[in-house]
Amino acid sequence: MSGGPDVPGEAVIRIRGLVNRFGTETVHDGLDLDVFRGEVLGIVGGSGSGKSVLLRTIVGLNRPAEGRVEVFGDDIMRCGETVRRGLEKRWGVLFQDGALFSSLTVAQNIEVPLDEHYAMPPRLKDEIAACKIGLVGLGEDAATKYPSQLSGGMRKRAGLARALALDPEIVFLDEPTAGLDPIAAGEFDKLIRDLRQSLGLTVFMVTHDLDSLFAICDRVAVLVDKRIRVGRLAQLLADDHPWIRAYFHGPRGRAALRAEGADPAVRETPATASA
């Protein structure tokens, strides 16, 4: 869990006063959040607390009732078509079950964004696709398989390869380890950590997985009471909001803490002090 910026740098995502309503139900009510360049931010919250809605709002799939969402300084609600296309090149999204196009092979899935945004010779495209497939740890034979021929874990890796096709600066991950066995989930965590390190990615990760949180997140944002409480793990562990206490200090939270091998409250102290 190293390499996170100790000093908050440039905010690549800035959300102010976000309100999301579905019918009469308010999901987000005046939510503020900053995501800084190069960090891995984990989003947690109870079922139905609007984690995925928040992700969908940032990438422009959901129009909020009120508020302002800026990505790289551009307001995604009000920017024009050209700005928006520029933004799309700079982020990648991994949906929950990969959301691969079922009529295309894995390699073709990765080539879709390449085709859409760049004119490049077919051979180079095939080389880049092969490279990405290798980077996410899929075998060479996976390239020509269709999504239905892949296991859940492989589909997620393929989805990540497509999300990384354009070498984005931000990747959004929607429950990347949900539905994976613990070994695959651990490998996926490591993969994201490695890629973050080498590509300098900013990672916005919605998750339920406590182990992922402890393993790879620099900061954690908790969705409670329709807003967000964000901080380093040590700060959240000390938070006395009942839901946050139940989350981190419940049996599973304690187990994940123990598995980390050290008390993060102690380990995190220098980083917190320097922040």
Added chain:
Amino acid sequence: MKPCAATFVAMEEPGTLVLAASGEWLLASAAELDHRLRALRVPAGKRVTIDLAGIDRIDTAGAWLLLRTERELEVNGNRVELRNLRSSLAPLLAQVQAGGMRPAVSHPRPVHHSLTGFVARIGAVTIGIAARTYRILGFVGLVLATVLRLLRHPGRLRLTALVAQMEQTGVDALVIVGLLSFLVGIVIAYQGADQLARFGAQIYTVDLLGVGILRELGVLMTAIIVAGRSGSAFTAQIGTMQVNEEIDALRTLGLDPLEVLVIPRLLGLLLSLPLLTIYANLMGLLGGCLMAWGVLGITIPQFVHELQTSLEPMSFWIGVLKAPFFAVIIATIGCYEGFQVSRSAESVGRLTTLSVVEAIFLVIVVDAIFSVFFSMLGI
């Protein structure tokens, strides 16, 4: 934020060729870099030094191009050395080196693009049809066995489901079946009148209508409409349950999916399709009657009288008799294809289409067989 041009310059130094790369080696410049790197010719055996001092930024595409060039030069028999690699760029190069150095994806050409592939495909499709026929027959056997079991224990028949199916396949179809039959009646009456008027035989329009609608068109139109709206619904409903593992859940709860899902649909359609056919016949004749009145001036009492004298009751019965056969075809195919759905949502759509096509095809084939059969019997 326009990236500054990515480029490289080849320079001779004592004993080595230096490729000095500079700029931002990003995906946006990859196509151009790729073109220039491929055009690079280095004599075999020469030492090559790739100088990375001028590279400002690099992404996986750029890293791939650098490492590919390095590897290809090595294959060419050159000794290659990377120099002035900045520490901030090292992790990415290391990662691509470790995981991403793969040969380009080779997309398999669809086999049917060649002549042998085409012939092989015809063979595969034929075998597929034979296998499918075999499996459908197996399914029919299963359904029959279930029906026989229910005959011994009639209490296990699900009456509520049966009535619900009759409502969905029968009552809910009244509007569309009625309207279309009415329109077909109008069309036949008009076309018939047009042709028969040349011989001064307009009155035989009524005979044409009677025979055409009662024997063939009433039941055929109804069966095709029902195949389109209920057969597809059967496949989609059962298929969706298959995707959600609901069928497996039924089995583990000790319920027989055939008994719970197929029998009510089969019996429901078996009862409602003949009734729908009679209704379609009536609407068709009504449409024809109104058209005959409007175009030919044949009054309604005249029409009814002509119908009674010219038509044997057999024509009516032949039409209605075919309905249960069509009902069995539509329900069996619809349910069978539903069970063929795999765990992917995409297969629901594919099989629903297939189920409608198969059902309509079989309905028309069976109708033709009936025609031949009846003509041999002389009815």
